[in-house]
Amino acid sequence: MAPVLTPQAEDFPRWYQDVIAKAELAENGPVRGTMVIRPYGYALWERMQSEVDDRIKAAGAVNAYFPLFIPESYLRREAEHVEGFSPELAVVTHAGGKQLEEPVVVRPTSETIINSYFAKWVQSYRDLPLLVNQWANVVRWELRPRVFLRTTEFLWQEGHTAHATGAEARDYARTILHEVYERFMVDVLAMPVVLGRKTARERFAGAINTLTCEAMMGDGKALQMGTSHELGQNFARAFGIEFVAASGQRELAWQTSWGASTRMVGGLIMCHGDDAGLRVPPRLAAVQAVVLAVKAEAVEAAARVAGELRAAGVRVHLDDRADIPFGRRAVDWELKGAPVRVELGPRDLAEERATLVRRIPGSKEPAALRGLAEAVRLVLEQDQVALLAAAEQARDKRIVDVESAADVVEASAGGWARLPWADLGQEGEARLAEQAVSVRCLVRPGGGVPDSEDEPDLLAYCGRAY
């Protein structure tokens, strides 16, 4: 049988497009750079939303919603911010059949509009910290769009907070990085992200510090999976977020913002996928186990088994489409990366067993129907752990410690180069950029996130990125 997908080794970007099409994850939209997220792809995002939302709430933030449309003038209030975003803006000039007096921008991110409300809501230190998150669509006009990774419109959460002191804001930006993003990405997505600090060059437009989670894709490139910014008092100054401190003095608030988007779906595909398709980590999967009736005779038994798995807390899909050849359905679920398939054929039934196919290790073995739910639960737990370990191993094999800046470009061809930041520096970073290699993040020698670019002995991870 001809492979359904272009092999990764032959053409990784093409493999990625193939998986997205064949696993029915998404399609391009009619307006350049937009995407249609199909039900199976959207189910991945819904599960991501739910897991991230739980962690955001546990970190004390509450959800709200701010308008899609922002007056153009708001964007101009923070100088670095407007410089960063203005090339990417989509602008509404006509509405309700008339030309608008002031054009409105479709939000590329919501710092400006949210902070204009924070300025009203924050009056006293008692109003702080103010911890708000929103789930929304945002628009950034992309010149080189790529489904999930870089789209003109994407879905995300964006958190915005205000604090009484710089230290509190700094701590909260780290709480989000670790308690929300790291825990979600490592524990649920099974993606071993490197946490670090962005260099000044790579910082968010308007931030004083950007913290990041960087993941390695199957081709050795990097993907920025989520960022948490300290905004200092930049936006507080631009929008007048002032409060009366316990001391009675008027002070400017200290702020953070942080976001993670549908780009994570792309990261998931490129981190765990293989030549047979997607591999979905069990804790994320909306469909953890598919029960397949091989032929019509097995439909009744398959429904019963599916019910037993569901009762045991497994997220199950029953595939009883006995009129579609079994082989085609098996390939389809392989493509879609459902962690476990429970296949029931007439012979299996006679022997009171099923065939248990595990997508992550790629194994296939008989399993007794008696006690099957427990066996499936155990396998799901094991394969979650195995997937993370495999991703970690694959990543570490592609990280090369280099001696000097001169070796970085070559070493980043198939992975990341790591070297002392002092040996690279901002000038070295600028030279790498000419070769499309960037500093993904700076970390402490032991792996911690630095408080400043000037800490001694920092290491720089360098690579090509999506």
Next chain:
Amino acid sequence: MAPVLTPQAEDFPRWYQDVIAKAELAENGPVRGTMVIRPYGYALWERMQSEVDDRIKAAGAVNAYFPLFIPESYLRREAEHVEGFSPELAVVTHAGGKQLEEPVVVRPTSETIINSYFAKWVQSYRDLPLLVNQWANVVRWELRPRVFLRTTEFLWQEGHTAHATGAEARDYARTILHEVYERFMVDVLAMPVVLGRKTARERFAGAINTLTCEAMMGDGKALQMGTSHELGQNFARAFGIEFVAASGQRELAWQTSWGASTRMVGGLIMCHGDDAGLRVPPRLAAVQAVVLAVKAEAVEAAARVAGELRAAGVRVHLDDRADIPFGRRAVDWELKGAPVRVELGPRDLAEERATLVRRIPGSKEPAALRGLAEAVRLVLEQDQVALLAAAEQARDKRIVDVESAADVVEASAGGWARLPWADLGQEGEARLAEQAVSVRCLVRPGGGVPDSEDEPDLLAYCGRAY
């Protein structure tokens, strides 16, 4: 103490604005007609989403996401549809620093873009029914905006389905009306909606039949809370949704679409609110019970009680802001309409009891701390039922059966007028429209939803509407 809100009897629209401001539900956005949904208001919407989403999934539909931007040309393909929506469109003409070759419209609803994909996805009768829903923001430029009820941007779910036969599509539109909307609105929102059929004049642009849920607000006006449309083959023809039937013949699909939006938050406020503020039905409430520490000495006990209620499955908020006067906090929770308050003062503690304040009946009584969680659960159940019964009674009092079309306008001053549709007819309906009175829906004499406007003995509900 001066009332915090304008009394309803004095000025209902002003009361509504007051509640929204004082209960911190929402604010106007900077672009005319847009709104900021504040955390307490958004929590109501989040709970609505979750309850509606469960019911949509139980009805077999799956979630997906389609782009915000639609090429202008798509809107023109269905003649009635474009006529209905073009006065309300917001248009992006510039993006990425350039003028666009073809302007793009910000979706006012997604029939056109979704059906252009359905045309690709539906090839055979095996692909049907195709049942898709999306949660999204949409934009309709409003001349007379009003927070939640009629905003330039609003949040909603929109379902879109394709079926092999007209009968199946008709059944599914009704399934959504009854199983999703009616059950949610009656069972969760405690709103006694009247279900019926829209007249041709009030139908969705492009539909062959619109079914509706109409609720009565506290001033006797109507609010359309959700609609479910049969689209016939109109969009299938415009977008080429054709399939090979089991017979081998090529046929056009039959379709439905259906939506409910953040407007429901406005409906909830105006249906259940009173002069002291909002009253949130217990099943909806994100905060079902607030445990208030009257003074600092009670904070520890309040936290313990809150923990016990939470363990019993009650959605609890602990109000331990002992530095804010108790009276101010009590008024605030009254305004926000939390169904139950458990107030703990030093004297209560000495007597091992709390004061249980029920927002819905407006009662206040001591309750022993022992067995409190069970008592609160019972009260929440009772008050859910009581709220629905009260809304039903208030509504029925304001429905007047009238003898002839001439009496409708007067009878609709403070409620709804009901009369035989045959006595009104399309001409009578047109005359009512000149007085801002509309036919809200047609129902069968026994209360069922008619299959056609021409069924005998139909009754018309008429009223003013938001």
